[in-house]
Amino acid sequence: MEKIMTNNTQQPITFGAQRLTIEDVMSIANGAPAAMNNTPEYTAKIDRSVAFLERLLKEEGVIYGVTTGYGDSCTVAIPPNLVDELPLHLTRFHGCGLGENLDHQQARAVLATRLCSLSQGFSGVSHDLLNQLVTLINHDISPRIPQEGSVGASGDLTPLSYVAAVLIGEREVIYKGEIRPTADVFAELGITPIKLKPKEGLALMNGTSVMTALACIAYKRAEYLAQLATRITAMVSLGMHGNDFHFDEALFAVKPHPGQQEIASWLRSDLQADTPPRNSDRLQDRYSLRCAPHVIGVLQDTLPWLRQMIENELNSANDNPIIDGENERVLHGGHFYGGHIAMAMDTLKTAVANIADLLDRQMAQLMDYKFNNGLPFNLTGAEGERKPINHGFKAVQIGISAWTAEALKNTMPASVFSRSTECHNQDKVSMGTISSRDCLRVLQLTEQVTAASLLAATQALEIRKRHNELDENHFSPALKSMTKAVLNDFDFVIEDRPLEGELRHFIEMIQQQRWDLY
Incomplete structure (x- = not known):
């Protein structure tokens, strides 16, 4: 089921400012634009989490999924010189979804629910990541997300890997009714892929946002x-x-x-x-x-x-x-x-x-x-x-x-x-x-x-x-x-x-x- 998309003349839904409702998610799903809370207080909250993580890394603190492997591999220490590559591997090895794809409306709802969770300010993600999600919403680009492959813990890992992959310019998107390579659409629209920071792959994928969107x-x-x-x-x-x-x-x-x-x-x-x-x-x-x-x-x-x-x-x-x-x-x-x-x-x-x-x-x-x-x-x-x-x-x-x-x-x-x-x-x-x-x-x-x-x-x-x-x-x-x-x-x-x-x-x-x- 997919409604006809509207245009971005509607009032934007602001993330990070107050609790969102089901209706807010549906507004995004049906074409409303998004915006981030840009108050100094909110900006500082996001910056503090990122700065704290960066400081821990310099001090070689042990952080699950940042300096360790994932899941049962949490006892595996990641060499410091490979920490930056770990989130990329997380997104890639989860690229095994099957079944029908979520439709455009559903995928937009997923972008909204994931952005709402990350914008709470307790996931250690950067402004660049949050703004990249806003960019996808406002350019009406949705990730191609296969429906099948999640058991609902650790969250929607496999389907959300398709969101993470698009942010870094990989896999495919739904744009103007067509499934196209993300890299091609980004090049056409002048969108620069982001580079995921050590915690950001896990932050994007380790959550309940697909089930919540649906x-x-x-x-x-x-x-x-x-x-x-x-x-x-x-x-x-x-x-x-x-x-x-x-x-x-x-x-x-x-x-x-x-x-x-x-x-x-x-x-x-x-x-x-x-x-x-x-x-x-x-x-x-x-x-x-x-x-x-x-x-x-x-x-x-x-x-x-x-x-x-x-x-x-x-x-x-x-x-x-x-x-x-x-x-x-x-x-x-x-x-x-x-x-x-x-x-x-x-x-x-x-x-x-x-x-x-x-x-x-x-x-x-x-x-x-x-x-x-x-x-x-x-x-x-x-x-x-x-x-x-x-x-x-x-x-x-x-x-x-x-x-x-x-x-x-x-x-x-x-x-x-x-x-x-x-x-x-x-x-x-x-x-x-x-x-x-x-x-x-x-x-x-x-x-x-x-x-x-x-x-x-x-x-x-x-x-x-x-x-x-x-x-x-x-x-x-x-x-x-x-x-x-x-x-x-x-x-x-x-x-x-x-x-x-x-x-x-x-x-x-x-x-x-x-x-x-x-």
């Missing part, structure tokens, strides 16, 4: 899906002649989950029409309508604590060792461990897959003439003698079931599949990057279900209108606006036609969050 993207997509699934539920309820009293405010006051209450409130608003529609003959609708606030509400109630976890990780120094320039200490630890992001993404993908399952069940009802309160089978719009040969949304409903099943299958938590790696030095790892990638896959599948459900719900409402079972007075302003927006790009299905192109178009619109909902 988590920011996943969060915003999930947030929008909660809203759109609510709107579709309202459309299905109206199309099914469902009972709006299932969303009564007094009812939800006695089970006070705030997100669940918010979903019920949105449904009440969406179903508030001038003329109430005919209610179902059933006193209680089936669970996929009646319990929709309880299902979508789980996701809505999960989002606040997921935001806290993602944004804490985003605004952390998450490499090793931590360089405390103020107190002149080198602190060896494990902040590269991505457990919080792993748990957040394992949780989010489960909540999102439940949205797919909810919509799948709604669609099964909506298209089955035995359960849909008088709508034609498979929502065909054909009439008369041509009706028997037309099949409407029959295959789309099968597709919805397939996409839902795959989404549910991908909810197996990645975080419990820790592997002992690297000579049993990394003997407990987070799998955070795999969790984030899994979550994005579940989101993609759920967005496919959502696009199909939106078209089917619109078809159902149009059928009711054409049969004079609903008129404009039965529609709230929100549902009038939504159906009008859909019908601008979707023709009512009378004669069978391939719907793939329209489905793909609406998936893209969902991912671009084209409609203002609540």
